[in-house]
Amino acid sequence: MRPKVDNASNNLRLAHPLTPAVFFILFALADGQKHGYAIMQQTSKLSEGSLRIGPGTLYTTIQRLLHLAAIEEVSGSSRATDQEARRRYYRLTASGRALLNAEIHRMKLVVHRAARMKLVPKQAG
Amino acid sequence: MRSNFSILASAYRASLAFYPTEFRRQYGADMAQVFEDQLQEEWERRSIAGIARAAATAAWEIVSVALPLQLNRRISMQGQTPIATLAIVLGALETVSGIQELVYAGIIRSQTYPLVAGTLGAVAGALLLAAGIAFLVRSRLTGEIALAAACVSVPVFILIGIVTRIAGWPITAVGVLFPLLLVVLTRTQAKSPHSTPAT
Numbered sequence: 001m002r003p004k005v006d007n008a009s010n011n012l013r014l015a016h017p018l019t020p021a022v023f024f025i026l027f028a029l030a031d032g033q034k035h036g037y038a039i040m041q042q043t044s045k046l047s048e049g050s051l052r053i054g055p056g057t058l059y060t061t062i063q064r065l066l067h068l069a070a071i072e073e074v075s076g077s078s079r080a081t082d083q084e085a086r087r088r089y090y091r092l093t094a095s096g097r098a099l100l101n102a103e104i105h106r107m108k109l110v111v112h113r114a115a116r117m118k119l120v121p122k123q124a125g
Numbered sequence: 126m127r128s129n130f131s132i133l134a135s136a137y138r139a140s141l142a143f144y145p146t147e148f149r150r151q152y153g154a155d156m157a158q159v160f161e162d163q164l165q166e167e168w169e170r171r172s173i174a175g176i177a178r179a180a181a182t183a184a185w186e187i188v189s190v191a192l193p194l195q196l197n198r199r200i201s202m203q204g205q206t207p208i209a210t211l212a213i214v215l216g217a218l219e220t221v222s223g224i225q226e227l228v229y230a231g232i233i234r235s236q237t238y239p240l241v242a243g244t245l246g247a248v249a250g251a252l253l254l255a256a257g258i259a260f261l262v263r264s265r266l267t268g269e270i271a272l273a274a275a276c277v278s279v280p281v282f283i284l285i286g287i288v289t290r291i292a293g294w295p296i297t298a299v300g301v302l303f304p305l306l307l308v309v310l311t312r313t314q315a316k317s318p319h320s321t322p323a324t
Contacts, residue, residue, distance in 0.1 A: 036155050037162040052178070055156035055163075056144070056186030060194065063152065088155060 018103050020051050021061045026070065026092065026100040033074050033091035036062070062090060070096035130164045130176065137161075137183055143191035145198045196310060212257030212307060216274075219250025219300060242284045249277040249300055256307050271307035278304065 018026070021043075028034060028042035040058055043051055053061075065071045074089040092100070114120045137160045141153045160183055167175030227243030230236045252274035259267040278300035 036159045040159060040163070052182065054179075054182035054186045054190075055159040056183070056190035058159065059152040059156050060148075060190055063148070087158070 017106060018099070019061075020047070021053055021057055022065065023100075023103055024051050024053075025058070025061055025065065026096055026103075029071060029090060029092045029096070030100060033089045035087035035089050037087075039090070065096065066090075068095070068099075069093055070099050130161075130168060133164060133176070133180055134161050137180075140183065140187055140191075143187045143195070145194050147198075148194060193309070208307070208310065209257045209261040212260060212271075212303060213254055215299065215303060216250045216252070216254030216257055220247050220254060221250070223247030223250050238284070238288055242281060242288070245277060245281045245284070246300075249274055249281055252277055253300070253304055256304060260307055260310070268308050271304040274304035275301055275308070 024043040024047050025039055027046050028039045034042065036055070036058055039062075040053060040055075043053060062071065066073070070093060071090045072093050074091050111120060134157070138153075138157050141149050141156065144153065160179065163179040164176055167179060223243045223246030225243070226239045227247060229239075231240030231243045252270055256267060256271035256274050259270050264270075282298060282301050
């Protein structure tokens, strides 16, 4: 069933701040479409190993993001191998990218405010 | 060498039965594939700890993901009113019986135990009643009120257990467990696919 875009937009507006799983899955998809395991590997890499999600968390979050129309499924018919073609690939939608950008912007503001309050040590160089 | 961890992979596929049928139909095969990919990668690294971690995470997800999903599905299917209504009825009964014990035995007969147990019971009942109403109106405070009801119910549970020598425990256990159920349900609601990812 296709999600209603109006509802999805409404939900997206209410979606900040994002949970770590949602944020890193969107982040993992920022550089292109990926299948489930590739998303899992990328989230672990991007979070420097601090976020290790299992298949259950991965697919419940994917389901939620599909419902919010933040990501979409991509057909795997043009994949190189049979195994790759059988996998489901996902990519960010324009809404998903906007959600990710808004979250990064929110984080930047928090870091900036923290720096102004001298809570963050200044970076060398 | 997938045969090296085929038992784990089979166990994982079997554990998918804990997930709701619809979710399992939609994502079960992908989840099993991802789990096997994880095991394969850890096997190639010769990392027994990695295999154990993947298996432990998958096992923990039965509790942290599958069961809340099941609960949420049941709530969505049956509507949330029966649970909230039951909380309201149980809360009202507990409040009335607490007040009755407090007034007749505690105040009129000046007995210490009914005075304490009755007061605590009435407060716990009122909190459970409030939690039921809060749950119905989807108040953000539902979890906190239900948790408070459970916390107040614990001394009632212990008191009644001591005085009635265990016989009172099964009944008062409801006073502790039911609010905790409400806390779980509230958290489950927050994690539902229909809520925002912020939760």
